[in-house]
Structures are given as structure tokens and as C-alpha cells.
Amino acid sequence: MTKGRLRIIRLAICVFLIAAAVSAVNAGKNPLVKKILTSGLQNIFGAKAEIGHVDLRLLDSSLVIRKTAVADKDNPMQNLFEVENAVLDFDLVNLLTGKFVTELGEITGITYGTPRSTSGALPENEKYVVERAVKKKFETKRDEILAALENKAKADVASLLGTYNPETFMQETLSSLKTPEMKDEIIEKMHQLKSDWKTEIAETKNEISLFEERLEKLSETDLDRLTPAAVKELAGNVKDTVDSVKAMQKKAETIQTRFTEDTEAIRKLAADFNASMEYDTKFVGNKISSIKVPDIKDGENFVSGYLNTACMQLLGKWYPVFTDAMETAREFQQSGKSLNIPKKKKEPKRLVKRAEGRTVTYSRKLPTFLIKELRIGGSAPDGKLAAEGFILNISNNADLVESPVSGEIALTRGNFRENISFAGDFRTEPEKNMLEVTFRGGSYPVNMDGSGISMAGKGSAEGGIYYGRDGKIVLGGKLDLAELTLASAAFEPDFIFDLYSRVMAEIKSAVIDAEMEFDPEKELDLRLETDIDRQIALGLRKVMTEEINSVKQKLETEVNEKLAGIRSEFEARKGEYELLKSEIGRNVASLRNLETRLAEKQKELEKQALKSLIRKF
């Protein structure tokens, strides 16, 4: 019997052995993949990673990973994120050549910040020590700048507004008036004159009364009973009386002259007083017109100085996250590119060496790790987070993919919606920045509490992160605020603080545009622009104009009232003096009148004496 060319039994045994080998691989592949993935995640995130279940189906070309938890390296008792389910439909052909290429991946059930029962810290290595040193350098610079910004902000506001204090101004102006001082001097002088003249008037009146009494006595002399001695005495009395009259007349002249002199002095004082009043009125007028609304320009820094500190804190918080992500991405890229460098293999010594030949490829050369599209979706069980989005071209060698990794993620956190789009061009010759991330979100509750300024409201934000080829990192953000409540910590002087607070209370919306640039070789630089400064400048100009007009009016009124009071007092004193004038005039007239009356009395006496002589004879 002729045997066939094929050895059936051998073939059957071989098929059986292959099947057994495949079964063995199938049984051991999942623990192996789990170990590889766990190790990879730990390398990327620098903390412990745990995977609940891995199911690699080679025939279906799918990888299912369930219950993945990665710890937060900065907070080991908390997970950075957890993924409930991840499904990757990979390409087995590429996988067999050592390339993990996935057309589509889906990650669902993402949660973050969940507590851990065990610590997720890994033993430290040199890499983390270096990373920490760079972060420390950044934080030191940030703190230095924060301190400088805070001091500058305080100085800026104080220097702009600190000189305008109406109370001080009012006190200074009122204390500079000359009239009140002069008034006291004049009043004192007038008081003295008035007292002197009152005494004089009383004395004169008394003298006139005495003279009148003497005159009455003369009138009552009984000439019929006059003895020669009495006549002699009468003649002496008359002579004394005449002398007294003469003296009084002289006194009257003196009083007249003195009073005229005093009146002239009073007139001079009044003239001086009027001049002083005029001077003070003019002085106050000049002072009032010298009060100007401060030249508050739109570009002045009121709030931005304080906001700088808040923004620096906010942006500074994100910087380490960004640098971590960039470092990881770069390492990942480097790992992929290094695979392309042909390794020098030890050529086995062969007697016969075959030609290398040419390799014809029928598909594009792909990197060793590529996920063409990764869809992210899911929400946390507590509803705190829902994410939906996609990432394209995740690879460890962007040069081979020929396009940057890009994606869009829409996050819903409670009532807040955020959209993040990014493009990371890790190619050797990128077209744009190495990384660009733009962020848009709305309806955030904003609570900024910088030192000196507190801000609350709702805001929609737009932001961006740019990482240039030169290693320069720019983090920028624009915050559009509504339903804004601005408040400032109290400062001196109170007047300015009141104005400042009033203006701030009027601001209900604002835009803050901040940009932070960090160049590891140079300095950390923060630029901040906000229309709050412009709004405050506008508001301050308005309220300060109102306030200064009010101060002017108040000052004018107060000074006028004060001067009017002084004038009134002066006029009253002058009036009192004027009253003395008439009294003095009457006294002088009375004194002058005494001679006439004496002459009359003398004539009467002579007439009586003649009659008495006639009767005697």
C-alpha cells in the first residue's frame, strides 16, 4: 500500500500542541496586561495605580479594563481619578508588531478626588526630587512677586487719592483765616474804649450834677439878706463856679478831641476789619478754586494691583498641573521616538550573509502607541461630574502620525459647564506652539479674596495655556463677571475709603484679563488688564467731582457764616460804641451849656442883687 505524502498524525499532534499553547497564552495574558498597565499608569502619574479587571480578547481585538483607580501623588489618601470602564478596540496586526494602535477607545464612568483606604504614595525617586525642586523655584518666585504686588497695590491707591481729605482741608482753611484773630483784637480794643468812655461819661454826668447843684444853690441865695461877708463869699462862689465852668468847658473840649480821636481809631479798626474780611473772603475763594478733582486717568491701577495677587495665586495653582502634564507628554513622546532609532544588533557570525532587501509597506508607518480616537463619557454616581468629549491622535510619536494630538472635552460639574479644547504638537518640527489649550466655561460662582479686595459674583471664563518651542509657558485667562459685588478692606483716610467703597458698590460687571508667563531661565511675569480700573477711575472722577463741589459749597457756607458772625459781633460792638457817641455828645453839649446857664444864673443873680439894692435904698 502506497502511503500518502502527508503525515496526518503528525499534523494532528501539532495542531493539538498549538491549540494547547494558545490556551495557555490566553489564560496568562490578562494578568500580564494588568501588570503592564498598572506599571505604566504608575510611571505616568507617579502614584499607585490599581486595576480591578482586565480582559484582553485577541480574536476580538478588544481590551476591556474595569475599575481603574490612580492615586493623587500630592494627596496619597485620595484618588486622582477613577475609571469605571475602559474599552479599547485595538489593531491586532499592529499589536503583533509591537504597536498599540486603536481606532476607537471609550472611557466611561470617570470620577475624581475619591477617598482611598490606603496610601497611594510610591517610594520617591530622583525624578520626583528634581520635579519638586523646579516647583519650589516657581513657588518661591510666585511668593516674592505676590508680596511685591500687594505692597505696590496699597501704595498705588494711597498715592492716588490719599492727599484729598476735606476735613483736613476745611480745618486748614479755617485756621488760616485772619479775621477771627483780628476780630478779637478789635473787640478787645473797642471794649476797652467803651469801658473808658462809660467811666468818663459817668464822671462827666456826676460833675454836671454837682455843678447843677452848685448852680441851684447860687439860685437859692437870698440876696436881700446878704451881708457884706456873704456877698464876698457869694462872689467867691461865683468865681469858683465860673472857674469850674471854664474847666469843664476845657474838659468838654478835651473829651471832644479824645472821642474824635477814638472814633477815628475805631474807624481805622473797622477799615482794617473790613480789609481782613475782604482778604479772607478772597483767600477762601482762591482756596476753593484751588480744589481740583484729582487727575484720575483710565490707566490708573486701583484694583488690578490687588487682583494681580489673586490671579497669581489662581494661575499659580494650575502651573504645576500643567508642567506635570507636559513633562509626562514629553517623556511619552521621547519613549516613542527613541524606539525609531535603530538599535545596533549583534550580527550573528554567519558563513553566508543574505542581502537585506527592500521592505514595501502597504499602510502608513505608525507609532508604537496610537489611539486614533478616544471618546470620553460618563458621570459620577453622585452627579458631581459629567464628561463628554473626544481626543484624537494620542500617540507616542507625533512625527509618524503627522498631526498633533487634539481634542475637545465638555465637562458638566453640577450647574457649571466647561469646554476644553487643546492641540499638542509634539512633532519635531511643529507648525504652532508645542501645546495650546483653550478653556471656556460659564456661570461660575466667583469668590476672589485678594489681600485688600474681595470680589464675588458669577463669571464666565475663557482661558488658554501656551507652551512654546523655547520652553516658555504662558497661562492666560479672561473672566467675564456679572452680578458683581466688589469690596475693599478699610484704609486711611476714611473719606477716600468711603468714596472708594461707593464707587465699588456701583460696579456690577467687569472683565479681567490675566496672563502669566514663566520662563525657567528668566522671571515669572504677570500681566493683568481689567476694566474695573477704568470703571473705578470713571466712578471716582464722578463721585470726587460731586464730593469736591459739596466740599467747596460747605466750605464757602461755613466760612461765610463764620465771617458773617464775626461781622455781626463787630457791628454790634461798633453799635454800642456809636451809642456812646451820642451820650458823649450830650455830655459835651451839657458841659458847653453850663456856661450859658451860669451866665443866665449870673444875670439872674445880678438882676436880683440890683432889685435887692434898690429895695434897700
Next chain:
Amino acid sequence: MIKQLQKMFKALNSNKAPGELAHAFALGMLLAFVPKGNLLWVILFAVSFFLRINRATMLLSIILGSVFVPLLDGVFDSTGYAVLTNENLVPFFTALSEIPFAVFTRFNNSVVMGSLVWGIILYIPFLAAGFMFVKKWRTTLAPLFRKSRLCRILENIPLFKVEKDD
């Protein structure tokens, strides 16, 4: 190798089917043509285990062929490249490249493809040559060889002592 030579001579001198020797020679030449270290060569080699052929002859053919095959690499390269880049065949090769494990055959290498093509083309001529040689050996060459001085020398060397067929 000496053992393989012994086995080959034993088979040549026995009444074994000439096809076993001729196929072994042709397959050996094919394996000699195709560069080693790829799945294609392994598959072809593995196939030999399931075929009723004289493996000693095959192994000697491989060794023999491997000595001069590098001289033909230029031809293999140009032929293989022409085949791989043939527009009509590109869709086939593209589909083939998408089959798991196919890439390990290195079919897309010009020398591998060229050597395979030439190996297949020359399989029948080699097979015919094998048949002719076995026939010639058994009728003409074997008696001459036995009478030759070389045979006598070899017979005196214990390693080369050929067991005579019954």
C-alpha cells in the same frame, strides 16, 4: 551532517520512492532560497515535518543551496520588488498585510518575496532534476561510485561506513 549524508546515501541506494528524495531536494532548495529568520521560512520548514519526504536530503539541499543562494539575492531583490509593487497585486498584499501574524512572514521584503517566487518557479524543475538524479544514481552513478577510489577511502573511515541494504 555526516549522519545526514549517510541517511541520504542510504535512501538513494534503497528502494525508497524517488519522489521522497526529489520533493526533499526541491523543498530544500526552496528553503535555501528563502532567507531564514521569518515566519514564512518556519512555516515552510514546519510543513516538511508533515510531508513524507527525506529530511536528510532536504537538510543537505538547504545547506547546499545556502552556499550559492546569496549570489542570486540581486535577482531575488529585483523580482520581489517588482512583484510587491505590481499594481495588480498591491490590493492583495495590502489585504495580506492586514492579516494578523502575516507580517512575521516578511512577505513584504523584496528578497523574501523574490526568493519565494523563484523557489516556487524552480520547484518543478528541481523536482524533475531530483527524479532524474535518483534514477541516474540508481542505474549508472551508484555502481560507478562504489567502484571509485573515493568510495573505498570512505568505506575505511568508520564514520562513513555505509550500511548495505539487504
